[in-house]
Amino acid sequence: MQAVILAAGEGSRLRPLTRSKPKAMLPVANRPIIEYVIDALLENGIRDIVVVVGYRKEEVIRHLNRLDAPIQVVVQERQLGTADALRAAESEITDNFLVLPGDNYINAESIARIKEEQNAMLVAEHPNPSNFGVVVIRNGIVREIVEKPEDAPTFTVSTGIYSFTPDVFSYLQTNEIPDALSTMIASGRRIRAIPADDWQDAVYPWDLLKLNSRMLKEIKPRIAGAVDASVIHRGTVHIGTGTTIGPNTVICGPVTIGNNCSIGPNTVIMPDTSIGDGVVLEPFTYVADSLVMSDVTIGSHSRIVSAVFGQGCILADHTTTYPSASLLEVGGLIQKEEFGAVLGEGVRAAPFTTFKNCIAGNSVTVGEGKTVIGIIEDGTRVM
The missing domain is CATH 3.90.550.10 (Spore Coat Polysaccharide Biosynthesis Protein SpsA; Chain A)
Structure with missing residues (x-):
């Protein structure tokens, strides 16, 4: 056939x-x-x-x-x-x-x-x-x-x-x-x-979170790279080669982490999270129910929940995604769905940025201390 x-x-x-x-x-x-x-x-x-x-x-x-x-x-x-x-x-x-x-x-x-x-x-x-x-x-x-x-x-x-x-x-x-x-x-x-x-x-972009959660049920446990002896991991966890997991990090599966990542120390990664290759999670950062694509940097003391991050985003310290529900017009239709954020490729955010139920386009730049809501078009500067 x-x-x-x-x-x-x-x-x-x-x-x-x-x-x-x-x-x-x-x-x-x-x-x-x-x-x-x-x-x-x-x-x-x-x-x-x-x-x-x-x-x-x-x-x-x-x-x-x-x-x-x-x-x-x-x-x-x-x-x-x-x-x-x-x-x-x-x-x-x-x-x-x-x-x-x-x-x-x-x-x-x-x-x-x-x-x-x-x-x-x-x-x-x-x-x-x-x-x-x-x-x-x-x-x-x-x-x-x-x-x-x-x-x-x-x-x-x-x-x-x-x-x-x-x-x-x-x-x-x-x-x-x-x-x-x-x-x-x-x-x-x-x-x-x-x-x-x-x-x-x-x-829609936020549907990737449900699909990600479904597919993480199929991953096989694997611990490669350099994992500090103090790291706690429970459930099914897959860690790629060349990845370093810093001291006092906690990982609760199902979680998959790609190759050549730098995680921690003192980070927490909760279930239904996938992290691509070359990702940096700086200390004291919390990530849950999220899909983080390759070459993303998330600064220290950040809290990332129910988010999809496109490749190459650079987010400074104290970045927050805040899940909530609001009305969004996508493809000419009004949609209401609860999620934190969807970021296109190459988004840059200064310290203390909050993304609240928003879709930020490719190459969006956000100034310090801003709260971003709704749909932000490609290349926009939020100052």
Whole structure:
């Protein structure tokens, strides 16, 4: 069996984190999301894998070339939609095949449920169905797909994972796969709805925290680098090579820390935290329920809770993220979600900065003692 992974899109609702990298390459528990999809396929014995790339394709291709998996890459020249991306892979398809988004988590059991089916889709229950294609099902057969409705008729959504026969390409008349499915249904073709075992998508930046928490459950314990004898670690903790953990630091897993980091002394890292490569946590800093990407520096006496920090942020001492809930307009829609902060790449913050339920764009600069709330555009100076 073959599989086509669609990894050409940007993930615009995840900005600012996707300004410089595609959504499929965002690190969750210190691994790009697309790796979890590939792993699930390999666990099912599916090794004939085609990946469709487009937006910032060079980064995806470089990463795929480092993996120990036989992956064929094709390019979607313009990001016009999922069906257009699938058409880019048509010349590589010779058998029944799966289609999967490269930017969602899916487990191997879910793929096992659908891989033997012909013309089927994986579905899941979701508390916010209006962010997805909502599926109306009768007796296990898909009757209708309603894309991102304001008033969803059910809580059942499409995961974007399908099992097709090659003749599906004759139904790709628009640029979106759900339109092809609607055409197939109208012509009398039966599309089976298969419930997923475990599936998660990150629609908005703060959703990465839930996905990070989920994936940290899968990490393997490993203590490498130089860990001081006074360090206390409990639960599942993974520490990369070249990392130093200073005296009197406490780490409560699940936590993963990358390579060549400098942690502590006297820091506390609480559960559901992932820390990328080359990160510096200065003394007396507390981090919990956060995703910190590579090459970030967090100054001393900081308190970081429910935060996503993009690569290369430099935050001075006494930085605080304050989780709260407020209304944010993202992608033209009003959203309300409780989290501390989402910072794009290269954010600079002076001492005593507080980020409160905010999204700060790439290369934002914040002056000393400021409280930052709401959405701050790329390159803004908060003085």
